[in-house]
Amino acid sequence: MEEWTFSQTGGGVLKGKAMNRQDLADRFRAGDRRAVARIISLIEQGDPLGTSLLAELYDPSKRAIRIGLTGAPGVGKSTLVNSFASILEKQKKKIGVVAIDPSSPFTKGAFLGDRVRMQDIKGTNVFVRSMATRGSTGGLSWPAWLTTAVLEAFGFDTIVIETVGVGQVDVEIRELVDTTCVVLQPEAGDSMQFLKAGLMEIADIYVVNKADKPGTNAMVADLKDFVKLITVRENGWRPPVVLTIANTGKGLDELIRAIDSHKGFLEQTKELDEKRKARIKRQLKQHFYEKMENEIWRAEWSDTLVQAAVNRIISGGDALKEAEELAASLIAGPNPV
Amino acid sequence: MAEKIIRVLLAKPGLDGHDRGVRVIAKGLRDAGMEVIYLGLHQTPEDIVEAAIQEDVDVIGLSSLAGAHMTIFPKVIELLKEKNAEDILIVGGGIIPEDDLKSLEDQGVDKLFLPGTTITEIAEFIRSKMDSRAA
Numbered sequence: 362m363e364e365w366t367f368s369q370t371g372g373g374v375l376k377g378k379a380m381n382r383q384d385l386a387d388r389f390r391a392g393d394r395r396a397v398a399r400i401i402s403l404i405e406q407g408d409p410l411g412t413s414l415l416a417e418l419y420d421p422s423k424r425a426i427r428i429g430l431t432g433a434p435g436v437g438k439s440t441l442v443n444s445f446a447s448i449l450e451k452q453k454k455k456i457g458v459v460a461i462d463p464s465s466p467f468t469k470g471a472f473l474g475d476r477v478r479m480q481d482i483k484g485t486n487v488f489v490r491s492m493a494t495r496g497s498t499g500g501l502s503w504p505a506w507l508t509t510a511v512l513e514a515f516g517f518d519t520i521v522i523e524t525v526g527v528g529q530v531d532v533e534i535r536e537l538v539d540t541t542c543v544v545l546q547p548e549a550g551d552s553m554q555f556l557k558a559g560l561m562e563i564a565d566i567y568v569v570n571k572a573d574k575p576g577t578n579a580m581v582a583d584l585k586d587f588v589k590l591i592t593v594r595e596n597g598w599r600p601p602v603v604l605t606i607a608n609t610g611k612g613l614d615e616l617i618r619a620i621d622s623h624k625g626f627l628e629q630t631k632e633l634d635e636k637r638k639a640r641i642k643r644q645l646k647q648h649f650y651e652k653m654e655n656e657i658w659r660a661e662w663s664d665t666l667v668q669a670a671v672n673r674i675i676s677g678g679d680a681l682k683e684a685e686e687l688a689a690s691l692i693a694g695p696n697p698v
Numbered sequence: 699m700a701e702k703i704i705r706v707l708l709a710k711p712g713l714d715g716h717d718r719g720v721r722v723i724a725k726g727l728r729d730a731g732m733e734v735i736y737l738g739l740h741q742t743p744e745d746i747v748e749a750a751i752q753e754d755v756d757v758i759g760l761s762s763l764a765g766a767h768m769t770i771f772p773k774v775i776e777l778l779k780e781k782n783a784e785d786i787l788i789v790g791g792g793i794i795p796e797d798d799l800k801s802l803e804d805q806g807v808d809k810l811f812l813p814g815t816t817i818t819e820i821a822e823f824i825r826s827k828m829d830s831r832a833a
Contacts, residue, residue, distance in 0.1 A: 395783065398754035406702050469703060470728035476749065477738035483745050488752055491735050495703070 382410060389418055389515065394488060397515050401490055404511065405504045407655075415507060418514045425457070425513045425520045428620060429534040430568075431500060431560070432544030434526025437570040439478035440607035441544060441616075442523050447481040448613055449519055456487045457512035457520040459505055464493040475523060488512065500524035500531035503647055509537060529559040536643050539636060540623045542616070544568045545584075547576035552583040564600045566619045572604035572612065598626055662695040704828055707755040709737040709746045711774070714764035719792065723759065726817030732824070743773040750778070750786055757824055762792040767802065775806040787827055791815070 388396035400418075403411030430438045439460060446456045460475035471493035479489060490512075494502050501524060512520050524534050535541045543564035555561055567588070569581055585602050594600070601619045605612035627633040657663050670683045708724055710717050717739055724734045735753050737746065750758050758778075760771060771790055778784045790802070791811040799810055808827065811820055 395751050395754075395781070398752055402705075402754040464733075465728065465731075468729050468731045470731045471733045472724055472728045473733060473735045477736055480738065483748065489749075491753055493703075493733050 382414065385414060386417060389414070392516075397488065397511060398490070400511055401504075401508050404507045405492065405495070412507065415511055415514065419510065420514055423513055423516055425517050426620075426624060427509065427513075427520050427522065427538040427540070429522045429524065429538035429541045430544055431524040431527050431531070431534045431541065431563075432568075433528070433546075433549065436526075436544045436546045436549075437605075437607045438523050438526075438544050439475040441542075441568065441570060441605065441613075442475075442521055443479040443481050444605075444607050444610045444613045445616065446479075446487055446521060448610070448617060450482060450484050450486050454486070454519050455517045456482070457509075457515070457517035458482070458487065458489040458523070459492060459508050459512070459520070460489060460523045461492050461494060461501060461505055461525050463525050464495050466496075469495070488515075488517065494525055498531070499533035500527040501533045501537060503651065506537055506644065506647070527560060529557060529561075532559055532563045535563040536640060539627060539633060540565045540620050542566045542568050542620075544570050545580075546571045547574045547580050549580070552587060555584060555587040565594075565598065565623050566616070567600055567602045568605055568616060569602060570605045570607050573606050577604070596630055596632055598623070657691055657694075660695070663691055666690055702832075704732045704757065704824060705735065705753060705755040706732050706757040706759055706824070707735045707737065707746070707750050707753060708759045708761065709741045709749075710739045710761050711741050711743065711746060711770040712762070712764065712766040713740065714762060714766065715739055716763045717761070719763065720759075720761040723761070723791070723817065723820065727759075727821060727824075730817070730821035730825075732821070743770055743777055746774055747777040747781060747783070751781060751783055755786060756828060757787040757789060760788070760790040762790065762794065765793070767792070767794050768798055771802055771807055772805045787824065789820070789824070791820075 385396050385400060389400060400411055400414050404415065430441055432438055442458055442460065446458060449456050458479070460473070462471055462473045462475060464471045473491035473493060475491055476489060482489065490508060492502065492505055492508065495504070497503060501522070505522065509520055509522060522534065522538055524531065541563050543560060543566070545567060547569065567584060569577065569584065581602060581604060588600055588602060603612060603616045603619050605616055627636065666687060670687045674680045674683050706727055708720050710720055720736070724736050727734050735749070735755065737749055746758065746760070758774065760774065762770065767790065775784070775788060778786060784806070788807050789809045789811065790807055794802070794810055794812065802810060809823055
């Protein structure tokens with residue numbers, strides 16, 4: 362990528378005006394960041410132009426290292442991204458950041474506040490996109506998956522994905538990234554929490570942030586004990602425990618070393634390729650679900666069938682039988698022979 | 699197909715450190731169904747414009763309570779023009795003397811909201827501008 366500034370040659374991609382597909386593709390290839398931003402918006406809005414541009418611009422030779430940061434709200438994920446990306450930026454890396462915050466289930470509005478913590482990464486080699494979950498659960502959203510692919514196609518060499526503040530079962534991030542960092546903070550429970558399935562199982566690296574707070578030593582001792590005794594992943598990787606103080610940058614070098622060494626491990630064990638295969642499979646499946654949702658479930662012809670089934674169940678019909686028959690009719694499509 | 703949700707960037711430009719007002723606006727616009735990206739305090743015009751482009755926002759809202767509006771607001775507009783992004787709606791609010799209102803609006807600020815404005819008015823203004831654009 363030679364061009365990282367905006368192309369100044371007229372014909373803007375303006376909102377509300379007809380958008381030229383070719384113009385967007387050309388600008389994207391020329392390194393125009395407004396084109397990237399716009400393609401992400403199209404994808405987010407579910408505009409087929411967005412996904413079709415991604416398909417056109419996708420380049421399998423461009424591969425980014427994908428790093429995920431996940432953890433409960435307020436543990437310091439955004440501040441870690443800030444410190445992490447600013448170090449990488451100094452190493453002349455090109456970094457894409459996808460930062461996700463929750464949408465309101467009531468109004469669909471969202472407060473996307475991750476940038477407040479990202480005051481040190483305003484250089485031209487970092488691109489930050491804040492996204493709302495827009496109804497998704499699991500810590501990510503489908504558009505976040507596609508956005509990661511857009512950033513990869515644009516030529517970022519490192520992509521950092523920050524999930525929403527998650528709970529114990531929000532583990533989707535592990536499928537999207539190569540290295541999952543689970544961020545914890547002192548006083549976040551005792552060793553019983555480490556035994557719980559879900560979030561604590563997906564860490565390739567445990568990060569204990571705010572490691573200057575009281576309770577750090579006890580927690581880290583417990584966590585290291587737990588890792589040493591129990592946590593060897595089936596591939597043989599033993600997740601390290603890294604202590605950080607994100608707002609001062611302390612521990613970040615160690616975190617970067619841990620991420621590098623995990624990447625080395627994935628390459629050595631060929632697991633990087635396995636992860637990519639799993640990712641592609643997952644994306645195909647999701648694409649299928651999206652099609653089912655949009656082209657079948659929300660279609661007018663299917664709504665008629667669904668309503669009829671609902672009415673029959675209400676007036677005493679056999680719910681299971683109706684469900685089976687409805688499923689068969691929906692799979693058969695709008696004009697069964 | 700998912701719907702278009704209005705994306706708004708809110709920022710406190712310059713050395714002004716008072717952000718209670720802008721946080722109230724952020725919550726209000728969120729409740730009006732918009733996605734609000736808050737940049738925080740002490741933002742330069744360059745920071746604001748770059749973030750607006752990366753986030754592909756529809757609206758930039760600048761809050762100024764410390765008297766730098768005549769310097770900073772026009773600079774943001776100038777940079778947006780430079781980046782070919784003057785289609786983004788610019789609104790502002792805070793302590794802005796009446797004499798400055800017209801001058802700023804002449805320079806390209808779409809609307810300034812003074813103390814006493816309700817959040818509903820702000821949200822409705824933004825929505826009506828977006829609707830007229832989409833039409």
